[in-house]
Amino acid sequence: MKLLANYISILRILLVFTLFLTKPLSTEFFVIYVVCGLSDIFDGYIARKTQTSKLGEKLDSAADLIMLAVLFIILYGFLNLTVQIFAWIIIIVMIRVASIITVFIKYKTFAVLHTFGNKVTGFMLFLFPLMLKIFNPNIFMYVLCIIASISAVEEFIINLLSNVLQVNRKSIFSKTT
Helix, strand or coil: CCCCHHHHHHHHHHHHHHHHHCCCCHHHHHHHHHHHHHHHHHHHHHHHHCCCHHHHHHHHHHHHHHHHHHHHHHHHHHHHHHHHHHHHHHHHHHHHHHHHHHHHHHHHCCCCCCCCCHHHHHHHHHHHHHHCCCHHHHHHHHHHHHHHHHHHHCCCCCCCHHHCCCCCCCCCCCCCC
């Protein structure tokens, strides 16, 4: 049972790549997309109940990053991003990369923190394709960029100031994981 969360993360990675085989924003796309989102919820739930391994934490974070990259590639043509939003996304990515590099230099490992800010950002990112036909994408992108910026800076500061890797630290205001 302990490895089940890892298998679900691996399945999510494989399913995300099948999105390239579907028509963007089609029924098939959304079915696979929602299954990927549900698998993220289930692997997290199972991991918390079974105290999954360090590999499981890395797999989950890698699956999230892969899903984000694949979605950006697929949806980029549909978004008509303004130069300002595109530049903002690049800055957020640079902060995230700086945070990952900081963790690697300090702790010789790959890790993305499971802060509340990162969870909210992840949820908003998950909602984004589902909301494209309901909300103005540019307004949603501004809100998303604000939330993602705050969570990226928070994670970077935590990683810079911490003496120990705290993957499950909830926020910059909490002292322990």
